[in-house]
Every structure is written in C-alpha cells, then in structure tokens.
Amino acid sequence: MTVQEVGTPRKRSEDARLITGRTRWTDNMTPAGTLHVAFLRSPFAHARITGVATAPAKERPGVVAVFSGQDFAAEQGSLPCAWVVTEDMKHPAHPPMAVDEVRYVGEPVACVVARDKAAAIDALEEIDVDYEPLSAVVDMEAAIADGADLVHEDLGTNKSYTWVFENGDLDAAMRDAPVVLERRFVQQRLIPTAMEPRSVLCVPEGDEFTLYSATQIPHILRLMLATVTEIPEHRIRVVAPDVGGGFGSKLQVYGEEVLALLLARRLGRPVKWTETRSEGNMTVHHGRDQIQRLTLAAERDGRIRGLKVELLADMGAYLMLVTPGIPLLGAFMFNGIYKMDALSFTCTGVFTTKTPTDAYRGAGRPEATFAIERMMDELAHELGIDPIEVRRRNWIAHEEFPYETIAGLTYDTGNYEAATDKALELFEYDKLRAEQADRRERRDPVQLGIGVSTFTEMCGLAPSRVLGSLSYGAGGWEHASVRVLPSGKVEVVTGSSPHGQGHATAWAQITADRLGVPFEDVKVLHGDTAISPKGMDTYGSRSLTVGGVALFSACEKVVDKARKVAAHLLEASEQDLEFSGGRFSVRGVQEEGKTIQEVALAAFAAHDLPDGIEPSLDSDATFDPENFSFPHGTHLCAAEVDTETGMVKLRKYVAVDDVGKVVNPLIVEGQVHGGLAQGIAQALYEEAVYDADGNLTTTTMADYLVPSAADLPTFTTDRTETPATSNPMGVKGVGEAGTIASTPAVVNAIVDALRPYGVHDVRMPCTPERVWRAMRAEEKPAAAEPGAGGGLGSAGGDQ
Amino acid sequence: MPRIRVEVDGATYEDDVEPRLLLVQYLRERLGKVGTPVGCDTSNCGACTVLMDGMSVKSCSVLAVQADGHDVTTVEGLGVDGGTHPMQRAFHEEHALQCGYCTPGMIMASLDLLRDNPDPSEDEVREGLEGNLCRCTGYQNIVKAVRRAASDMREPGRQEVTP
Ligand code: FES
Ligand code: FES
Numbered sequence: 001m002t003v004q005e006v007g008t009p010r011k012r013s014e015d016a017r018l019i020t021g022r023t024r025w026t027d028n029m030t031p032a033g034t035l036h037v038a039f040l041r042s043p044f045a046h047a048r049i050t051g052v053a054t055a056p057a058k059e060r061p062g063v064v065a066v067f068s069g070q071d072f073a074a075e076q077g078s079l080p081c082a083w084v085v086t087e088d089m090k091h092p093a094h095p096p097m098a099v100d101e102v103r104y105v106g107e108p109v110a111c112v113v114a115r116d117k118a119a120a121i122d123a124l125e126e127i128d129v130d131y132e133p134l135s136a137v138v139d140m141e142a143a144i145a146d147g148a149d150l151v152h153e154d155l156g157t158n159k160s161y162t163w164v165f166e167n168g169d170l171d172a173a174m175r176d177a178p179v180v181l182e183r184r185f186v187q188q189r190l191i192p193t194a195m196e197p198r199s200v201l202c203v204p205e206g207d208e209f210t211l212y213s214a215t216q217i218p219h220i221l222r223l224m225l226a227t228v229t230e231i232p233e234h235r236i237r238v239v240a241p242d243v244g245g246g247f248g249s250k251l252q253v254y255g256e257e258v259l260a261l262l263l264a265r266r267l268g269r270p271v272k273w274t275e276t277r278s279e280g281n282m283t284v285h286h287g288r289d290q291i292q293r294l295t296l297a298a299e300r301d302g303r304i305r306g307l308k309v310e311l312l313a314d315m316g317a318y319l320m321l322v323t324p325g326i327p328l329l330g331a332f333m334f335n336g337i338y339k340m341d342a343l344s345f346t347c348t349g350v351f352t353t354k355t356p357t358d359a360y361r362g363a364g365r366p367e368a369t370f371a372i373e374r375m376m377d378e379l380a381h382e383l384g385i386d387p388i389e390v391r392r393r394n395w396i397a398h399e400e401f402p403y404e405t406i407a408g409l410t411y412d413t414g415n416y417e418a419a420t421d422k423a424l425e426l427f428e429y430d431k432l433r434a435e436q437a438d439r440r441e442r443r444d445p446v447q448l449g450i451g452v453s454t455f456t457e458m459c460g461l462a463p464s465r466v467l468g469s470l471s472y473g474a475g476g477w478e479h480a481s482v483r484v485l486p487s488g489k490v491e492v493v494t495g496s497s498p499h500g501q502g503h504a505t506a507w508a509q510i511t512a513d514r515l516g517v518p519f520e521d522v523k524v525l526h527g528d529t530a531i532s533p534k535g536m537d538t539y540g541s542r543s544l545t546v547g548g549v550a551l552f553s554a555c556e557k558v559v560d561k562a563r564k565v566a567a568h569l570l571e572a573s574e575q576d577l578e579f580s581g582g583r584f585s586v587r588g589v590q591e592e593g594k595t596i597q598e599v600a601l602a603a604f605a606a607h608d609l610p611d612g613i614e615p616s617l618d619s620d621a622t623f624d625p626e627n628f629s630f631p632h633g634t635h636l637c638a639a640e641v642d643t644e645t646g647m648v649k650l651r652k653y654v655a656v657d658d659v660g661k662v663v664n665p666l667i668v669e670g671q672v673h674g675g676l677a678q679g680i681a682q683a684l685y686e687e688a689v690y691d692a693d694g695n696l697t698t699t700t701m702a703d704y705l706v707p708s709a710a711d712l713p714t715f716t717t718d719r720t721e722t723p724a725t726s727n728p729m730g731v732k733g734v735g736e737a738g739t740i741a742s743t744p745a746v747v748n749a750i751v752d753a754l755r756p757y758g759v760h761d762v763r764m765p766c767t768p769e770r771v772w773r774a775m776r777a778e779e780k781p782a783a784a785e786p787g788a789g790g791g792l793g794s795a796g797g798d799q
Numbered sequence: 800m801p802r803i804r805v806e807v808d809g810a811t812y813e814d815d816v817e818p819r820l821l822l823v824q825y826l827r828e829r830l831g832k833v834g835t836p837v838g839c840d841t842s843n844c845g846a847c848t849v850l851m852d853g854m855s856v857k858s859c860s861v862l863a864v865q866a867d868g869h870d871v872t873t874v875e876g877l878g879v880d881g882g883t884h885p886m887q888r889a890f891h892e893e894h895a896l897q898c899g900y901c902t903p904g905m906i907m908a909s910l911d912l913l914r915d916n917p918d919p920s921e922d923e924v925r926e927g928l929e930g931n932l933c934r935c936t937g938y939q940n941i942v943k944a945v946r947r948a949a950s951d952m953r954e955p956g957r958q959e960v961t962p
Contacts, residue, residue, distance in 0.1 A: 709942060
C-alpha cells in the first residue's frame with residue numbers, strides 16, 4: 001500500500017545536490033571557448049550620448065570585440081512590454097544598449113567581449129563616452145507638476161498612463177459620512193535581491209542558439225527573444241538551470257539576455273555575462289515605489305462606507321515586461337477582506353530617471369494590503385475601537401462566501417474568523433494588551449505595540465479571460481505532461497519553472513498519489529524549452545494553483561487511458577474496475593488485477609491494445625483557472641520600541657495562514673518564513689535610495705540592508721484550511737502571503753507603540769532614526785504635512 | 800606571477816596565479832570547484848564562505864596567494880566516502896534551504912561556529928551567522944538545522960566538526 005503523499009511533510013529531493021555544491025547555476029557553466037562580456041554603464045541619471053570611442057579598448061590584451069549601442073542599433077530591437085494597460089499608454093522605445101540617450105544610472109552603453117572576465121572589465125576603462133548631462137527626474141510628484149523636466153522628450157509628459165476603476169457611488173458614500181480619514185503612505189522602492197546574481201550564457205550552433213539564463217520565465221523569455229531579435233522562435237532554446245531565487249526580479253526580459261544572444265550570433269562563440277551585485281542593484285528591476293493617497297469614509301460604529309485610492313506609481317525610466325500592470329494587480333485588493341459600498345481607484349504611472357520597476361514578491365498586492373491594513377488601524381484609533389473589532393465589523397463572514405467584492409472579484413471561500421481566533425490565541429493577545437497598558441502607565445521608555453493584519457491576496461495568476469480584459473498580452477494557463485516509462489517509472493514535465501520553491505518534490509508527491517506509484521519513481525522535468533514545450537512559468541504564486549492543477553489533470557488522463565488498457569487486458573468492463581494504490585482490479589475480485597506499471601509496459605509493447613488506443617501511457621493537459629484563488633490569514637506582531645533610541649525589536653510574530661489544501665507542509669512553512677522575512681525587511685530595513693542627481697546610493701549589500709539571522713525573530717506559524725473551490729485540488733498558493741501580510745502588521749505595531757506620543761505614522765523603512773524623528777516631530781503640534789491628515793509619512797521632513 | 804601550493808578538499812594544487820586573483824575565483828575558475836558561489840562583491844553575503852585551516856573565511860575577501868601553504872575545505876570536500884556531513888544532513892532534514900544559493904556558505908560558516916561553540920543557543924546561532932545572508936528561508940530553519948547538527952555532532956563517535 002502506498003502512503004498518502006499529498007499533505008506529508010516530505011523532505012525535498014532537490015536538496016541533495018544543493019547541499020553538496022553539485023549545482024548548475026548558470027555561472028557554473030563555461031563551455032570551451034566561452035567569451036566573457038562586461039558592460040559599460042551610464043554614470044549619469046540622464047544624459048545625451050554624443051560619442052563613444054571604442055578603439056583603444058579593442059587593443060587591450062584578451063579583448064575580442066567592443067560594441068556600443070550604435071553598433072547594435074539596427075538589430076537590438078526594443079525590450080518588450082507585454083501589458084499595455086490603456087490604449088493611450090505612453091510606451092517609449094527601450095533599446096537593450098542605449099544609443100543616443102541614457103535615462104538611469106547603470107543603463108548599458110557599451111560592452112566588451114574578452115577571453116576572460118578580468119580582461120573584459122579592465123578594457124571598460126578604455127572606452128570613452130561623451131555625455132551631455134540632462135536633468136535628472138527623481139521625485140514622482142515633481143515629475144508630474146507643470147514644467148517638469150521630461151524623461152522622454154518626445155512623449156511630452158512624464159505620465160505613462162492613468163488607469164481608473166470605479167464601483168458604487170463614492171460621492172454618496174463620502175457625503176455626510178461621520179468619519180472621513182485621509183492618509184498618505186509611501187511605498188518605498190525596494191531591490192528584490194535574489195542571492196544568485198543574474199547570469200546568462202548563450203551557446204550558438206550555426207543559426208540555432210541555446211540560452212541559459214537565471215530566469216523565472218524560460219518560456220516567455222524565448223518568445224520575447226524571438227520577437228525582439230527576429231531570430232525564429234524554433235531556433236532558440238532557453239534553459240533555466242538551477243536558479244538561485246527570483247522574487248519577481250527574474251520575471252523579466254533583460255537587455256543583457258538579448259545582447260548575449262546577439263553577441264553569440266555575431267561572434268559565433270559562446271558568450272557569458274554574470275552581473276556583480278553592484279551592477280545588479282542598479283539594473284535588476286526594482287519593486288514597489290508608490291505614493292498612495294487614501295480617503296476612507298465610515299460610520300461611527302466602524303463600518304466602512306467607501307474608499308478612494310489615488311496612486312502614483314514610479315515606472316522608472318522605461319516600461320519593462322509587466323511594469324505598468326503591477327499597480328493594477330493591487331487595484332483589486334485595496335478593499336482587502338472588507339465589505340464597502342463604493343470604491344474608486346486611480347493610478348498614474350510616472351516616468352522618472354531611475355531603474356525601471358516591475359514585479360517584486362507580491363507585486364501590487366503588498367502595496368494594497370499595506371494601505372488598507374494601515375487604514376483599518378487608523379480607523380480603529382479614530383473611533384477608539386480595538387483594531388481586531390473594527391475588522392470583525394467589516395469583514396466578509398464565513399457564511400457569506402462566495403462573495404463578490406466591490407473591486408469586482410469573487411472570493412470563493414474564506415474563514416477569517418477561524419484564522420483570527422487561532423492567531424489571537426497563539427499570540428496571547430489579551431495578555432500582551434495588558435502588558436502594553438502597564439508599560440504605558442509606567443511611562444516605560446520601551447513601549448510595546450501590537451500590530452494586526454487580516455489580509456487576503458489573489459493567487460493563481462490567472463484566468464486567461466481576466467488577463468485579456470486587463471489587456472495583458474498572453475493567457476494565464478499552465479501546462480503539464482506525464483509519461484509512464486516502459487519500466488514503470490514516471491517522468492513529469494511542468495511548464496512552471498522553479499527557483500527554490502521545491503517543485504521537484506511537490507509535483508512528485510502529487511503524481512505519486514494520483515498514479516499510485518512510489519514517490520522515488522517520479523522525476524520532474526522543467527525549465528528547458530526543449531523538454532518542456534509549453535509553459536507560462538513561475539510567478540505570482542501560480543505554480544501549484546495553475547501548474548500543479550494541470551499536472552493533476554494530466555495524471556487523471558493517464559489513469560483514464562490506463563483504465564481502458566487494463567479493462568482490455570483483464571477482459572472486464574471499465575466500469576467494473578477499481579483503481580487504488582496504483583492497481584486496477586475488478587470490483588469484488590481483488591486478486592484479478594494489473595498494476596499501472598504493468599499497464600504501462602503493455603501500452604509500450606502495444607501487442608494487444610484496445611481498438612483506437614495509441615501506444616504508450618502518457619498524456620498532457622493544460623489548466624486555465626476559472627477564478628483566482630484567495631489565500632488569507634491573520635498576522636499579529638508585537639514590537640518593542642525604545643523611545644529613547646528609536647530602536648524597534650520584534651518581540652513576537654504569529655502568522656496564521658489559510659492557503660487551502662497543502663501538498664507539503666514543510667515547503668509551505670518554509671515559504672511563509674521566507675515571505676515574512678521579506679515583508680518585515682520592507683517595514684524595517686530595506687530601501688533603494690536615490691540622491692537628487694539620480695544616483696543610486698544603495699548599490700551594495702553594505703548600503704542596502706538585507707536582514708540577517710540576527711535581525712529577525714523566530715516566527716510562530718500555523719494554518720487553517722479552507723479549500724479553494726476554484727480548482728479540483730483546493731489549493732490556493734503560498735509564495736507571497738508572508739510578504740504581503742507582514743509589512744502592515746509590523747508598521748501597525750510600531751505606530752501602536754507610539755500612539756501615546758501622538759505618532760500616527762512612520763515612513764518605511766522604520767529605521768531607528770525615522771522612529772526617533774517621528775516622535776520628536778509629533779511632540780510639537782502642527783508638524784503635519786499639508787493634506788496628509790495627521791502628519792503622515794514624512795515626520796520631521798524625513799524623505 | 801607568484802606560485803602557490805594549496806590543499807583543497809584533500810588534493811594538492813600548485814599554480815601560478817595573478818596577485819589580484821581572489822581565492823573564490825581560483826576555486827571556481829581554475830580548479831572548477833563551482834560548489835562555492837558568489838553573491839556579492841563587498842564581502843557582505845557570505846555565499847562564498849569556505850574553511851581555511853578549519854576557520855571560515857569569505858573566499859571573495861582572500862587572495863589566492865594568501866591561501867599559499869594552507870588547507871582549504873569547500874562544501875564539495877565535506878562528507879566522506881560519498882556520504883554527507885551531519886551539517887549537510889541537518890540542512891536537509893530541517894528544510895533549511897530553498898533555492899540553495901546561500902547554502903554552501905551557510906554550511907561552512909556553521910561548521911566554524913560549532914568549532915567555537917559546540918552547543919549554541921538559538922541567539923548564538925543567529926549572531927554567529929550574521930555575516931551570511933539568505934533571501935529565501937527567513938533563517939528559522941537554518942537556525943534549527945545548525946542546532947540539530949550540533950546535537951548530532953556532540954553524540955559520541957560523531958565528533959567530525961571539521962571533515
Ligand atoms: S561573495 Fe563573498 S561575501 Fe558575498
Ligand atoms: S536558500 Fe535561497 S538564499 Fe538561502
């Protein structure tokens with residue numbers, strides 16, 4: 001009898017090579033004859049290029065070729081943007097190497113190809129570029145003011161688009177509302193910082209190319225490379241070997257990938273480029289970066305009437321693969337888990353002379369969740385109601401599902417009560433509140449704050465028709481195939497492309513259960529367009545909810561086919577067959593049977609198959625979800641804030657998540673931990689900082705503070721399980737939940753600790769200095785920023 | 800070019816190296832020991848951590864010439880007879896890795912940590928690994944793994960703190 005795999009905390013099969021260093025990172029591969037590429041990058045945020053002299057660099061030892069953007073102008077195309085969110089969206093050309101103008105620090109201007117990396121880097125110094133500096137455009141609000149300097153002169157504006165969504169009568173909701181709160185929040189710019197730097201290796205073979213890249217999206221990348229370069233799609237093979245994390249940053253078509261392909265074509269030799277961390281910080285797409293203005297109208301009992309959201313979203317200098325769509329993913333989540341009569345959402349995409357932004361873990365949803373969860377706390381404070389109670393009065397009750405939200409989504413299931421009750425118990429909420437009161441009473445210099453975040457998010461990107469309605473360029477289905485080999489072992493191919501999520505284990509668990517074969521007999525293949533022919537890749541917690549379900553369906557098809565063969569072999573009717581533990585038997589006659597392995601061998605030999613059945617036991621399936629899935633949960637954070645130093649210490653963190661059915665609890669827990677670390681990092685540590693001239697001042701890991709083990713607490717995690725109804729497995733997705741939920745929980749805790757000091761907000765990241773300044777600024781009245789309704793976001797002029 | 804003689808994972812190598820060549824480049828590019836990855840260029844991430852004479856060093860902050868006459872152990876040299884080291888096993892058992900990019904460095908740094916302190920508390924592990932960044936795990940399971948390995952390695956007959 002086989003054990004039930006799904007639901008079992010099985011240790012990962014991918015670990016064996018990762019713990020022994022037998023890995024296939026792209027940078028580990030160096031075929032004979034490989035040439036190394038180094039890029040010369042713009043030191044200016046904005047400048048006209050009037051000349052590039054490459055001749056002296058070509059003379060350097062070991063240098064094979066030197067090219068400027070001009071040299072590739074005719075063939076490098078423009079990097080793609082697959083999400084044209086409005087018909088009149090401004091969408092400037094984006095050459096992989098700048099030709100006549102640079103628009104952010106780090107933009108590639110020229111490249112050297114040399115025998116080794118050191119020679120390539122040395123030769124960069126010999127390239128002479130004439131720049132005519134232009135004005136940097138750094139601040140989003142200034143960028144859209146009249147008379148602002150333009151990032152793209154020819155567009156005549158720094159606004160890329162304005163996208164509007166309205167539902168319900170907001171004016172009516174706001175009119176005579178007893179409580180109206182207006183707040184301004186800043187979502188700082190973040191650098192995703194996957195531990196593996198980007199790396200690309202392109203190996204030419206005649207007019208065919210194999211491109212290895214540390215990418216999340218081999219399939220999309222291949223199509224886009226073909227489109228951009230006009231090299232036919234079937235002559236490009238893209239392989240994502242081991243990939244060391246992505247968090248959205250490798251969901252991209254980068255200029256370096258296009259150029260590696262073009263260089264390999266021109267030079268006829270393998271070419272490789274691996275970024276240094278410093279150039280990566282400047283050129284990997286950044287995340288978040290929004291200014292949010294919210295107006296919330298409510299009754300005195302706390303019930304919300306309506307919400308108005310006005311966003312400015314920094315696109316950076318260019319629109320990359322899904323840049324303009326990221327804030328829109330948040331549009332549907334600003335209402336959170338709450339009921340309201342009206343919602344209005346407006347987002348303006350703004351060009352600045354900074355690194356482009358795009359997807360970063362959660363993509364749009366963390367920004368939205370932060371805003372609504374901060375607003376709920378503001379409302380609770382305004383009304384003198386407990387923040388949990390305010391949420392209870394507004395959230396969708398368990399019996400109300402499925403529920404159509406004001407943002408137009410249908411939440412299929414949820415049980416906010418159960419998750420919240422569990423979290424409160426684990427957290428010992430009442431006890432901590434009592435301690436908080438005591439510390440307030442005693443005027444303890446270390447104050448305690450309690451932050452809550454009751455959140456949902458939308459996973460399983462995405463129903464293709466929904467993407468179509470949002471003008472995204474492709475569908476959101478996923479593909480899988482299953483082949484039972486003649487020996488009875490099983491190969492599974494998935495179109496999703498992991499970079500640390502543990503697909504090889506989870507997919508094998510699903511397959512083992514569906515086919516009734518041992519876990520060890522299943523091999524999962526992925527990340528190579530020559531092996532995995534169709535796919536939409538991995539991002540947005542879609543792998544399991546879409547790709548895993550595709551695999552589930554492919555397994556079902558295999559079993560259906562096997563049943564036909566087994567029935568034939570057993571001379572029984574299909575209806576009389578039972579399939580259990582990997583064996584077909586005739587109902588009531590247990591000893592008569594065929595294992596799926598026996599059936600596979602018979603289907604391979606094909607000596608005696610039923611009419612119309614093709615040899616071999618395999619199948620493939622695609623799954624296009626009907627709806628998103630909606631993981632939810634309640635996170636509680638207790639923070640100790642030292643009012644003398646501004647230091648914040650997380651004392652306790654409880655996360656109760658509902659991610660529906662769980663395939664591997666170990667993997668789920670790991671994903672939650674990692675997600676929490678990233679969300680907490682946004683609250684406390686990380687920010688990409690530009691100076692007034694548009695120079696990134698956080699180019700290294702010494703300046704950009706990724707938290708270490710010593711910076712984070714031990715988390716208490718638990719789950720409730722409300723299966724999704726939008727897919728046959730009941731799964732919802734887990735990759736982003738921790739990140740989405742934790743940022744507001746932490747900031748709410750900090751603000752809660754400082755309420756007695758008149759503090760109503762601290763801008764992220766809540767560094768000791770910012771916390772300290774917020775307290776001092778608030779001690780004096782009228783420090784509030786104009787229009788911010790309570791001194792939000794920029795206490796003490798802290799920008 | 801200076802000539803160096805180093806022992807790496809049990810084999811002896813003699814090579815002429817450029818004075819500016821970093822140990823991590825020497826390991827990766829000259830010896831093909833690609834199990835040690837590079838994550839930064841500022842000695843902040845710890846991905847490249849190896850043991851030099853049993854002590855952990857960030858191999859991106861050591862010149863190859865400085866390794867002359869020393870004994871270097873990388874993650875590829877751990878474990879004996881094709882088996883794995885208790886630290887490697889603990890990382891697997893506790894699900895202390897996701898993408899695995901930080902893992903070789905974490906494992907090597909943890910071995911050094913246990914050399915000084917065979918029974919570290921949770922806080923001591925957290926502080927001891929401050930120089931090694933992981934972006935995937937949130938560290939919780941790494942801390943668990945190191946403490947598990949510590950306990951496994953304290954058992955009699957399993958004193959292999961360094962391989
Ligand atoms: S690569 Fe050596 S510390 Fe980052
Ligand atoms: S496991 Fe990915 S960086 Fe640590």
